Amino acid sequence: MKCYNPTLSGTMPIGINVTGSDLDIIMEIYDLNCFEKELCSLYQNERDFLIKRTKIRGKNVVKANFLYGGFEFEVFGQDEAVDKQYAYIHMKTEHELLQRYPQLTEQVKSLKDLGIKTEPAFCQLLNIEGDPYEALIYYGKKQGLIL
Known part of the structure; x- marks a missing residue:
């Protein structure tokens, strides 16, 4: 799996994880069939293993979820560079927002504890409308947080 440029993303690397947060591993994949077979070979015997192929924003992706070592994992691969x-872009944006507005950390975590997903929580707190x-x-x- 090393050749796929695996990168931990999501809430844990930026310190806004809450009880039940999963470990999101994103990867750069150009052979989805091979990747899907490898995921099945490595993790199909793990608790709650589920794998699916779908399209997100017009790109084919493979996503696997499972429990391992007391953590919930989501392994996500698509044919695009991780960055x-x-x-990854959401995590980078959220990290920059937390650096700029440290008070958001606890506010986001409070909303997440109520079941609100991370991106909607940030948008709610910053009065950002739309998807x-x-x-x-x-x-x-627009804020110059990301290129």
Whole structure:
């Protein structure tokens, strides 16, 4: 799996994880069939293993979820460099927002404890309208947080 440029993304690397947060591993994959077989070979015997192929924003992806070592994992692969994937861009934007507005850390975690997903929580707190997954990236670019 090393050749896929695995990168931990999401809430844990930026310190806004709450009880039940999963470990999001994103990867750069150009042979989805091979990747899917490898995931099945490595993790199909783990608790709650589920794998699916789908399209997200027009790109084919493979996503696997399972429990391992007391953590919930989501392993996500698509044919795009990790630093160009939405999960990475969201994390980078959120990290920059937390640096700029440290008070957001506990506010976001409180909303997450209520079951609100990360991107919608940031959008709610910053009064960003629209699809939170698109709007947060647009906001980050507009604020000069990301290129």
